Amino acid sequence: AEWPLRPGEQCKVTEDNFENASPFAVGVHQLEIQRIKYMATDYLRTRIKKIEKNTEYYLEDEKDSETSSKLSPAEFIFARDLYRNTHSYLNEVALKHMPAAFQNLDKKEKSTDCDSALIPLL
Numbered sequence: 695a696e697w698p699l700r701p702g703e704q705c706k707v708t709e710d711n712f713e714n715a716s717p718f719a720v721g722v723h724q725l726e727i728q729r730i731k732y733m734a735t736d737y738l739r740t741r742i743k744k745i746e747k748n749t750e751y752y753l754e755d756e757k758d759s760e761t762s763s764k765l766s767p768a769e770f771i772f773a774r775d776l777y778r779n780t781h782s783y784l785n786e787v788a789l790k791h792m793p794a795a796f797q798n799l800d801k802k803e804k805s806t807d808c809d810s811a812l813i814p815l816l
Contacts, residue, residue, distance in 0.1 A: 741769065742772070745765070745773050745776070749777045749780075750777065752764060752770075
């Protein structure tokens with residue numbers, strides 16, 4: 695769902711209305727521009743946080759779906775690079791110092807799941 699006007703377009707329209715406006719109206723318009731910029735920035739910041747938190751999910755979803763994409767091309771590149779950089783960093787810093795059984799980060803290949811890690815109560 696797209697907004698009627700994109701934030702940049704809405705700011706431009708609002709700035710164009712400054713020419714014949716009273717000082718009070720100019721202040722209100724400037725406040726509106728700041729609000730629009732804040733909302734757009736907050737929206738993008740929230741999307742980046744979600745991508746950082748669920749990188750593997752979004753990359754798997756992109757690989758599985760051919761038609762609908764949840765990420766923009768720039769967001770996909772960000773997620774892919776974040777995933778690669780995180781894995782290479784963890785491999786260099788920690789995993790190469792662990793036993794071979796624990797050197798894999800892939801969730802699908804891990805032998806333990808939540809149910810097998812629980813200790814049965816007596």
